[in-house]
Amino acid sequence: MELKWALLLGLFLPSCSGCAIGYTFHKRKCVDEDECVIFPVACGDHAQCVNTEGSYYCSCHEGFKMSLTGLCIDIDECSDPDVCGTNGDCYNHQGGYSCRCNQGYSNYGNNQSKCIEMDCDQFGPLSVDHTPEKLKHLMSLLKKSxxxxxxxxxxxxxxxxxxxxxxxxxxxxxxxxxIADGETLNQFLDVVENSMRLIGPQLKEPLTRMETHNTFAEVAVMRGQTPPSGRVTLRTDSALFSTSWETVVGESYPGFVFAALVSYKDLNSFRDLLHKMSRERPDDEERSVTYQLNSKVVTAVVSNAETKQLSEPVTLVFTHEEERAESEGVSYSCVYWDEAEGAWSGRGCEGAWSNSTHTVCYWSHFSTFAVLMALYPVQDSFDLVLITRVGLALSLVCLFLCILTFKFCRSIQGTRTSIHLHLSISLFIADLVFLCGISSTHNQVACGIVAGLLHFFFLSAFCWMLLEGVQLYRMVVMVFHTTLKHLYMYLVGYGVPLVIVIISAIAFPAGYGTKRHCWLSLDRYFILSFFAPVCIVVILNGFVFIITVWKLARKFSSLSPDLSSLKQIRSFTVTAVAQLCILGGTWIFGFFLFQEKGTEVMLYLFIILSSLQGALIFIMHCLLSRPVRTEYYNLFVRMCPHKKKAEYSTSPSQTSSSQKPLRSDGSTAESQI
Known part of the structure; x- marks a missing residue:
């Protein structure tokens, strides 16, 4: 007190140096005098001295106020009856106060916040018997806390x-x-949301981030006597959440608020559970629309309890798991998990927009959110249907002519002709079934039968092509007995595909038929029951053809080659390789066609190549064969007797092996070579 009176008296004492009050003479000039240094206790124990130019002032500490005497005295916060709420007792102390909450109420360790009601019973034991033990243990831990x-x-x-x-x-x-069913998922999401309401107010840092193996969370907490304002933005590894602090606070402010965003990394693995979409559009089921999660599942939680209808929409930005632009067959939906229905729902979404990588959703409530990708079956255009029907019709006509030719043209009978006959029969039946039944998805049983027939006959075609490669190899390497017994050919050409189809049907009968096509399903890699044998046949045939060409080259370079026979075998090999490329290349595009991401370009290429199969087989094995052309000419002359028969001669070397009929002892034209 003596120092303070000395300072007050100093205001009226004249300055000997000639400087104004609050200044001192130093180095021939007047400089400011720091009263806070000269008199460190000038403001007392509960205030801070702040020096100013030529003077100073006292700033009271928090919890104190300036009295009329110029000293800081304690503020009695408990004089406000609502400072701790109606369910807490206020205890004033020097420089502050603390609230002690009644039983059943808490301020979550924030001693100068209002007491709010607690509901620890929400973490009590569940009535459901199949609740996982881990979930029960977690709820017990939360209840104790x-x-x-x-x-x-x-x-x-x-x-x-x-x-x-x-x-x-x-x-x-x-x-x-x-988490194996919708009820357990509801329990899990409820526990996560309630645990964040329990934990959020207890976090000390303004922003807390935590990442574990399967979860990623960010929590923002604000405390103070006045409600916060402005925007709050939270981020996880796959989503962004933005809203205003006013929305987070709501109508009442207890002295603290929080906002939390939790992302689940592996919740997407429960696909059968999470892909269910509430049928808000009745035509979805008729259109066979399928839904697929295309984002991480996130839960947004705030301290405001009244979040069923917000006055201002909140924003959620999701990163897509799979980058696909919206198109005629793909659309994105902002959805939340509706616990009542046990399915995803879009109700409450105020707006959304998407590109190939992100979707922005505006919601009028808080919940657990995600982005669903709806896959709509693409309707075939008129020109595509026309190309399919015309192309396969052309292929069927050509294959039918091939079957008649290989069956009744006696001048070309032999093992290769028998192989070509059964190859044409397999492709003919496969194309006919494909044309008539590939889209018969409305009947599940019929669709499965169509898929099984296609599986069998397309595999059979490849097996007969394998036999052709083996026969060519035998014709080059072996001089005698180059024929294959029909029993062995039937066992390979029809028996092997039949065994594969039977095993596949027993192992996964639901694999025959999909929602889009009557073909093999992609589930459980069932499609490999077709493509694995096809790849094996293509690789084996390629290996056999390489050896065959090498052997032919050696024979051509020998001292006395049989040029006529070798040239004929060479032409056989070229047509066989071309045939393998056409059929194998068709199914390269067919592999992509029957996937969910099959494009229209793949469909066009598949249909065009399918239609070329029959035409090219007819051209290579019939029109380019001189004996067959001769038979066609003779048939034409017999059908038109008024036409003069023209001379059509062939050299003996050209016909000695190819035109000689099959002898009664079972030898063939190939054995003559």
Whole structure:
């Protein structure tokens, strides 16, 4: 007090140096005098001295106010009856106060916040018998932590420790696959949301980030006597959440608020559970629309309890798991998990827009959210249907002519001709079934039969092509007995495909027929029951053709080659290789066609090449064969007797092996070569 009176008296004493009050003479000039240094206790114990130019002032500490005497005195916050709420007792102390909450109420460790009601019973035991043990243990942990908040003697966890324990438990739940049905999923999401409401207010840092194996979370917390304002933005590895603090606070402010965003990394693995979409559009089922999660599942939680109808929409930005632009067959939907229906729903979405990588959703409520990708079956255009029908009709006509030619043209009978006959029969039946039944998806049984027939006859065609490669190899390497017994050919050409189809049907009968086509399903890699044997045949035939060409080259370079026979075998080999390329190349595009991502370009290429199969087989094995052309000419002359028969001669070397009929002892034209 003596120092303070000395300072007050100093205001009226004249300055000997000639400087104004609050200044001192230093180095021939007047400089400011720091009263806070000269008199460190000038403002007393509960204030801070702030120096100014030529003077100073006192700033009271928090919890104190300036009295008329110029000293800072304690503020009695408890004079406000609502400072701790109606369910807490206020205790004033020097420089502050604390609230002690009544039983059943808590301020979550924020001693200068209002007491709000707690519901620890929400973490009580569930009535459902099949609740996972890990989930029960987690709920027991949360209940103990909840009850300890207004029990000073209870076991306390910090907010960070409790958050870590919760996420470790959710990691185990998700990793072990304990969430097997919609009811368990509802329980899991409820526990996560309620745990964030319990943990959020207890976190000390303004922003907390935590990442574990299966979860990623970010929590923002604000405390103070006045409600916060402005925007709050939270980010996880796959989503962004943005809203205003006013929305987070709501109508009442207890002295603290929080906002949390939780992302689940492996929740997408429960596809059968999560891909269910509530049928808000009745025509979806008729159009066979399928839904696929294309984002991580996230839960947004705020301290405001009234979040069913927000006055201002909140924004969620999702990163797509799979980059696909919206098109006629693909659309994106912002959805939330509707616990009542046990399905995804779009109700409450105020707007959305998407590109190939992100979807932005505007919601009028808080919940668990995701982005669903709807896959619509693409309707075949008129020109595509026309090309399909005309092309396959042309292929069927050509294959039918091939069958008649190989069956009744006696001048070309032999093992190769028999192979070509059965190859043409297999392709003819396969193309006919494809043309008539590939789109018969309305009848599941009929669709499965169509898929089984296509599986069998297309495999049979490849097996007969393998036999042709083996026969060519025998014709080059072996001089005598180059024929194959028909029994062996039938066992390979029809027996092997039949065994594959029977095993496949027993192993996965639901694999025959899909929602888009009557073909093999992609589930459980069932499509490999066709493409694996096809790849084996193509590789074996390629290997056989390489050896055949090498052997032919050696024979051509020998001292006395049989040029006529070698040239004929060479032409056989060239047509066989071309035939393998056409049929194999067709199914390269067919592999992509029957996937969910099959494009229209692949469909056009597949149809064009399918139609070329029959035409090219007819051209290579019939029109380019001189004996067959001779037979066609003779048939034409017999059908038109008024036409003069023209001379059509062939050299003996050209016809000695190809035109000689099959002898009664079973030898063939190939044996003559």
């Amino acid at each position: 909840c009850e300890s908040l207004n029990d000073p003697r209870g076991e306390h966890f910090t907010g960070e420790e409790l958050l870590r324990n919760v996420f470790n438990s959710t990691d185990e739940l998700l990793s072990e696959g304990n």
